[in-house]
Amino acid sequence: MAEVVVTGYGVRTAFGRGADALRRGVFGGVPSFAPTTRFDTGPYRTPFAATTGTDEPDSQRDALGDCVDEAVEMAGFTARDDTAVLVGTSGDFAVLTRFWRGEAGVDVADTVPAHLVDLLAARIGAAGQRLAFTNACVASASAVIHACGLIASGRLDSAVCAGAYLVEEEVFAKFDSGRALSRDGVVRPFSADRSGLLLGDGAAAVVLESATSARRRGARPLATVVGWGAASDAFHVSRPHPGGAGLAAAAQRALRRSGDPDGLRVDYVNAHGTATKFNDPAETRGLHEVFGARADQVPVSSTKSTTGHLLEAAGIVEFVITLLALTDGVLPPTANFTGADPSCDLDYVPNTPRDADVRRAMSVNAAFGGANTALVLERP
Amino acid sequence: MTTATSGSPVSGFIESAFNPLVHEVASRCLTDRPGDGTRTAIVLGSTIGDSTTTDLASTLLIGGQVSNPLLFMQATANAVLGYLSKEFGITGPLVALSALTDLGSALLDTAALLLDDEELDRVLVVGVELTGNDRTAAASLELGLDVPAEDFAVALLVDRDTPPGDTAGYDLRRLAGRPTP
Numbered sequence: 001m002a003e004v005v006v007t008g009y010g011v012r013t014a015f016g017r018g019a020d021a022l023r024r025g026v027f028g029g030v031p032s033f034a035p036t037t038r039f040d041t042g043p044y045r046t047p048f049a050a051t052t053g054t055d056e057p058d059s060q061r062d063a064l065g066d067c068v069d070e071a072v073e074m075a076g077f078t079a080r081d082d083t084a085v086l087v088g089t090s091g092d093f094a095v096l097t098r099f100w101r102g103e104a105g106v107d108v109a110d111t112v113p114a115h116l117v118d119l120l121a122a123r124i125g126a127a128g129q130r131l132a133f134t135n136a137c138v139a140s141a142s143a144v145i146h147a148c149g150l151i152a153s154g155r156l157d158s159a160v161c162a163g164a165y166l167v168e169e170e171v172f173a174k175f176d177s178g179r180a181l182s183r184d185g186v187v188r189p190f191s192a193d194r195s196g197l198l199l200g201d202g203a204a205a206v207v208l209e210s211a212t213s214a215r216r217r218g219a220r221p222l223a224t225v226v227g228w229g230a231a232s233d234a235f236h237v238s239r240p241h242p243g244g245a246g247l248a249a250a251a252q253r254a255l256r257r258s259g260d261p262d263g264l265r266v267d268y269v270n271a272h273g274t275a276t277k278f279n280d281p282a283e284t285r286g287l288h289e290v291f292g293a294r295a296d297q298v299p300v301s302s303t304k305s306t307t308g309h310l311l312e313a314a315g316i317v318e319f320v321i322t323l324l325a326l327t328d329g330v331l332p333p334t335a336n337f338t339g340a341d342p343s344c345d346l347d348y349v350p351n352t353p354r355d356a357d358v359r360r361a362m363s364v365n366a367a368f369g370g371a372n373t374a375l376v377l378e379r380p
Numbered sequence: 381m382t383t384a385t386s387g388s389p390v391s392g393f394i395e396s397a398f399n400p401l402v403h404e405v406a407s408r409c410l411t412d413r414p415g416d417g418t419r420t421a422i423v424l425g426s427t428i429g430d431s432t433t434t435d436l437a438s439t440l441l442i443g444g445q446v447s448n449p450l451l452f453m454q455a456t457a458n459a460v461l462g463y464l465s466k467e468f469g470i471t472g473p474l475v476a477l478s479a480l481t482d483l484g485s486a487l488l489d490t491a492a493l494l495l496d497d498e499e500l501d502r503v504l505v506v507g508v509e510l511t512g513n514d515r516t517a518a519a520s521l522e523l524g525l526d527v528p529a530e531d532f533a534v535a536l537l538v539d540r541d542t543p544p545g546d547t548a549g550y551d552l553r554r555l556a557g558r559p560t561p
Contacts, residue, residue: 043444090429090456093438099515100438108515109522114427114478131486134429135476136456142475149493170438174455177447230473234417237392237462238453249471253499368453369462371474 001152003211005221006377008075010067011204011320013307014050017066019324026306026321027353029333033185033198033308039169044176048185049167050200050308060092060164061110061119063203068120068162075207076219079126082156086147087117088133088140088163088312093170120162128156133312137272137367138230139163140204141315144375145228147208157213162205165311172199180276188336189273189302190280190344197274200308204316223323223377226360227260229253233370239278244286246372247272251290251364254374260360263291266298266376268331268361270322273302274309279366281343288346299356301349305335315365319375322363326379331356381536382408390463394450396432397531399460402508405535409504410468413537417469419501421494424457425477425487426508427525431516472500480523483507491538502539508532 011018014032015025025032032050038058041047064087072079092110099106109115113132121130131146133139140163147159165171175181175197182188182196214221231249233241240247255263272283288295303321304310310317325331330353337350364374386397387404402424437451453459457476465474473494479486484507491503509528512520520527 043446096434096438096515097441099518100435100442108518111515112428112478112480112519112523114480115519115523117478118480129486129489130479130481131490132478133476134426134457134478135461135474136458139476142473145473146475146490146493149496153493153496155493170441171455173441173447174437174452177449178452179449230475232462232465232471232474234465234469234471235462236466237459246471253497367458368456369458369460369474370465371458371461 002154004148004151004208004225005211005214006206006223006225006323007209007214007219007221008071008077008207009204009320009323010070011317012063012067013317014052014201022321022324026303027330027332029306029335029351029353031306031335036167038167046181046183046185048198050198051167052201058094058166060089060166061116063166064116064120064162064164065123067203067205068124068160071160071205071207072124077207079124080158082128083126084129084147084150084156084159085117085121085126086131086133086143086159086161087120088143088315089113089116090134090312094168097168097170124160126160135367135371137311137314138365138371138373139312139315141365141373141375142230144316144319145230145373148225148228151208151210158209160205160207161316163313163316164203165313166201167199175199182275186336187275187305188338189275189305189334190340190348191338192341193338194275194280196276197304197309200310202307202310202313202317204313204320206316206319221380223326223379225375226378227254227258227376229257230373232372235370238368240282240366241370242282244282244289246370247283247286247364247366248289250372251362251374254362254376258376265360266362267356267358268325269298269300270318270363271300271302272364272366273304281341284344284346296346299331299349300346301332301334303332315373318363322361322377325361326358326377329355329357383534385530385532393454393460395436396430398430398432398508398510399454401531401533402460402506403464405533406464406504406506409535409537415502418471419499420470420504421472421500422461422464422470422504422506423475423477423487423490424461424506425483427478427480427483428509428512428516429478430457431510431512435513435515495540502537504535504537506533506535
């Protein structure tokens with residue numbers, strides 16, 4: 001099996017572009033929520049979201065393009081004939097809204113997820129497989145898992161993976177109707193008084209390649225992806241399994257692949273941590289299942305407490321955050337932690353970043369339908 | 381392998397033919413060939429996706445009406461995949477894809493990739509397209525996509541010992557997208 005390495009990344013959240021913005025915001029434990037002015041929030045239960053300033057592009061095609069440019073430049077990477085482009089996106093819903101409002105000059109093709117992938121592939125001259133992953137909050141993590149499988153099996157040498165979601169009214173309205181949004185503008189994962197999630201802008205891209213490919217062109221690996229796995233709950237169309245069964249199974253698949261089935265070498269977990277009633281205890285139970293007696297010694301944090309829930313982009317932005325934890329030796333905190341729910345009893349790195357010698361870390365995500373993913377990264 | 385152009389209603393899913401179609405072909409396949417759900421994955425492909433649900437929610441929004449929570453629940457294909465996974469005890473990966481060109485081959489390639497994993501024995505491959513609406517027609521025209529003449533779904537179970545064969549390729553090519561070169 002070929003070794004899969006990360007050689008470049010690009011990222012954008014409500015904190016701005018690039019790693020330093022994440023360091024200031026996510027690693028500083030500073031939430032980025034404010035009443036959004038991107039649309040009229042009057043009809044909804046809350047006005048809050050984590051959105052970038054008006055100087056940033058508000059289209060998925062531009063956000064993805066910026067991130068891919070940044071990732072490719074960092075990696076010093078030139079796409080090849082077999083480079084795959086794999087993107088977590090459900091299409092640009094802001095464009096969809098504008099189409100039905102009858103606005104002129106709408107790029108209606110941007111509502112088709114696969115079109116956004118084709119635009120990115122053309123932008124960097126990649127001629128390999130082009131796929132959009134549309135499986136909601138595990139979409140971009142699924143794209144990374146797919147790329148790892150392709151590269152590890154020797155089917156190809158390189159892939160650019162990405163994901164994007166930018167806050168817009170369509171999806172905001174759906175989450176509002178599902179009463180999933182925190183009304184007071186604060187996201188408190190794992191806390192007893194948590195009241196829901198808030199949406200956030202997110203986009204990221206990573207360059208993945210075989211270690212041989214990176215070595216051949218003199219590129220420095222930032223991290224190795226040593227494990228990946230996916231599994232489902234077989235429980236409910238929208239609620240997670242209360243014991244976190246699918247999340248545990250995904251993590252255990254990833255850990256078995258990494259050669260560390262009991263997770264003894266995992267120094268940090270970036271949790272899905274949505275701050276919803278059902279997710280956080282289920283995820284906690286799932287992590288107990290994974291780590292057993294060692295569970296309370298493994299730091300776990302939810303960076304959605306600062307970025308918001310990035311939906312299709314969650315997996316890949318949190319993959320980048322996890323990579324930064326490895327390279328910087330700092331654990332991002334769970335912000336707004338006010339005291340654990342009795343059924344949430346792990347070390348959630350409350351409120352303050354923590355220095356740590358992180359050699360291996362895992363990022364987990366979960367989605368509607370009981371889909372779960374896990375990715376394990378290792379510092380070179 | 382099985383195909384369908386309509387499906388029976390599925391509890392909790394409303395308005396759109398997408399989810400009943402997926403459930404129809406998937407449940408037929410899984411009932412005809414029962415197996416170990418813990419060693420089964422599902423890959424669903426649709427170039428355009430569930431345009432009925434997506435665009436209904438959009439037009440409700442623009443009309444100032446409150447979004448139906450059921451539309452929130454079924455807004456991603458994950459929901460019906462979750463329904464199926466519960467019904468048939470499937471705990472392997474659930475993947476949903478969109479591609480502009482040769483989606484059928486992409487689905488079969490993805491199934492083959494999943495079967496590299498020794499923890500899986502079989503993959504349920506599902507393709508589904510709806511005829512769509514004004515928005516999808518405009519997008520398809522811009523992108524040069526073939527639009528299906530009718531709502532359509534196809535499903536087949538792929539395992540290591542049973543290659544999908546030519547007929548599967550034929551039926552999967554009926555999905556929307558650019559014609560296969």
